[in-house]
Amino acid sequence: MTKKQDRPSFQPWLRHQEEADCCEPEPLIRARNLSLRYGERVAFEDVSLDVNAGCITALVGPSGCGKTSFLNCINRMTDLFPKVAVTGELELAGINLLDPRLDVIALRRRVGLVFQQPNPFPLSIRRNLELPLREHGMRSRAARTDAIEEALIEVGLWEEVKDRLDTPAMALSGGQQQRLCIARALVLSPEVLLMDEPCSALDPLAGEVIENLIDELRGRVTVLIVTHNLAQAQRLADWAALFWKQGDAGRLVEYGAVQQIFEAPREKLTAAYVRGRSG
């Protein structure tokens, strides 16, 4: 183990993780005047924001104000939709993410995404985790087995499924499926984990398990989470960003430490939104 750490690291972002004593504001993702439009429709406009390494950042705001679109920019899922135009600047650890020559495949290895609906592959539990590892070049079967076990332990699924790794993943419950999806993202040891309302399709108990799991990732992985649950954002996040639809486009209204956003908001809109939800 120690030997491996002595090797020269190919992952410059690990520096952030090692130094991240949550939550020193050390920007990992840097967006400047970022805008995204689907054909004629503008999803969000002029978003400038620094996401700090190792922290949990919550994106809150009403539906349709571009939070999910913003997440999709960071691992270039936007490439999958035709007629999407992203303008402005977006950097991850100094790498320009909007560069058309960027290797999106390598990017998506570094930046995982968890969807609102649990969406395991219709394969066995083991294959769900094994396929991404193989795709990204982990040739050794032993190493894959280790990585799978470790990821499943990390999401607390190991004890539940270790005897039925070869049964269909679709047979798991909703909460288990979502944890499997998180494990599937974590098994690639990503630097950033994007989560698009990961608990909203689950029952409250399963949601709480996921929430604890995200809490444990603090300091190791930079988490960006979209949520409509303000209480959750307050409990979980270190930083919060409020998006709001102004005119035809979503905009970033306020961004700051979560305590400041909820207790001493600078913007009226934020105050109203936070108050409206909390009582």
Add this chain to the structure above:
Amino acid sequence: MAFSLLPSRWHESPWRWRMIAIPRDAGAHLLIWTAALIVCAAFVAVLYDVVREGGALLSLDFVIQPTADLGRAGGIGPILVSTGMILLVCLLAVLPLGLGCAIWLSEFREDHGVSGRFVRRSLDVLAGLPSIVFGLFGYTFFCQALGLGFSILSGGLTLACMVLPVFIRAVEVALRAVPHELRAASAALGFSKTARIHRFVLPAAVPGVVVGVILGIGRALAETAALLFTSGYVTRMPESFSDSGRALSVHVYELAMNVPGGDAVAYASALVLVIFLIGINMLATALVQHWQRRKGWVTA
């Protein structure tokens, strides 16, 4: 005041037809049932005649023996071999072309522009052309221009042209039905597009591809007109793909039309043809169900 169930101005009410409509409804019911029963009767009549006339001659010997006396005697062994070889040629040509085209049409839409619409249009044209036109084309192109002559190769390739649009449409439908979540999940994990298609989209579409193959085989087996001038009429056992060979459907046609006293054998061959088609269909259904169970694919 007399109590009435009807509103006072019933004759103006939009609901009054309800009272009158009952006898008309009965008439409609009667018409529909009669028409559908006539359809059933016709279906039973055709199948009954084929089974009765053909069943009399059908035996294992009939299926494997060589033909004799212009087909009036003997069996249909060489005919079945020729049919199988024609189908093989057809499938070998259709599978790569059709899969590639379907994948391009449904998975690489960002590459389309005008060409996507053009490919679609040409598939529509191919799907609509009468089979005899394919026969005309196959005869002049494969047999004469390419010098393949009356051969199993010409016949199979001509059939491939006919089967392509059917196959491509079935595969495309199957690819479209692959859930979006699967594509999004695999893309988010950083799979290359090639890996996404090969590892997730195609496996999920396998049942659909099999259905496409089955539909294609069905259309190819049933075809006569396109084979008449391409694979020829020779009833000998084919020795290679450049030999001429008579397909089963052509055999039925020849016996019924050009061989006096060939009706009985024609019916027996027709029965074999029908059994093949129904059997292939049942096999496909069973296979698809089996795969779905084994792989744990969930179908909506």
Add this chain to the structure above:
Amino acid sequence: MNARGRAALWRDGFVGRRLRGFDVDEFTLSGMRLLAVATSGIAILIVSYLLVGSLPALQAVGATRFLTDRAWHPTQGEFSLVPMLLGTLWVTVGAVFLASPFALASAILGRFFIRGFLARIFRRMLETLAGIPSVVFGLWGLTVLVPRIADFAPPGQSVLAGILVLSLMILPTIALLADSALGAVPEAQLRAGAAAGLSRWAIVRGLALPAARSGIGVGIVLGAGRALGETMAIVMVMGNVVQIPTSVFDPARTLTANIALEMAYASSAHRSALFVSGLVLALLTIVLVWVSDRLGQDYRGEQGAAYGV
């Protein structure tokens, strides 16, 4: 081993394939594109073969003489396609008119009047009927239908036999397409009709049929296309005499049968004339495809509207 230690196991970190000079996706894309182009190339090849093949006849004889010549004696320089055109027209129109009501009744029955096991059997029957090859129908028509017709109107091989056999062949096509069009009518609409106290037939006639109109239209047009292009069954039961049929009991020849019967020995101008009939057939079916496509667009539009898209 923690996540960080595991990261060191990656073969090549985050240097992706694109940076290594070979892009798998580009390779796949060009491969698939090539295959797609080859597929449409086949369509172009067929159409251009038809055009090139019919050019000599169109130049030497002229397009109008195919309609104005007195008879079809291609070896003696007479090229009238009128009898064949009329033959095709009669049997296609006849078959569509005969089959459509029966097909529609079958579709309605299968969707709204029977359910469960019986409906499954009925649909399976239609599917089997659709899969029976045309030679089998031709054989049955030749040995069963034609002698019956000959009993009261010799010679038996006639337009009527052609219409009956073709109707049987296109009936399942129309019925299955009408069935799926009826099945695509939103259940909620039908339930709303039932809740309003409409009878079953009123629901079918007033709600389901109008909503499925274009889909049924597509089925009928496609059925007509199948009838138009059918060759073998027609050759077997229609007698194939080149004449303008005056009654349904007369034998007649269709465009498709004409090609099938004369292709084997035709040469020069005669052969080119057959290509002209092939071209006419191709044009007719392309028109039908186009019509069904337009109808299909309405169909999809209606479906979209029904779901509030």
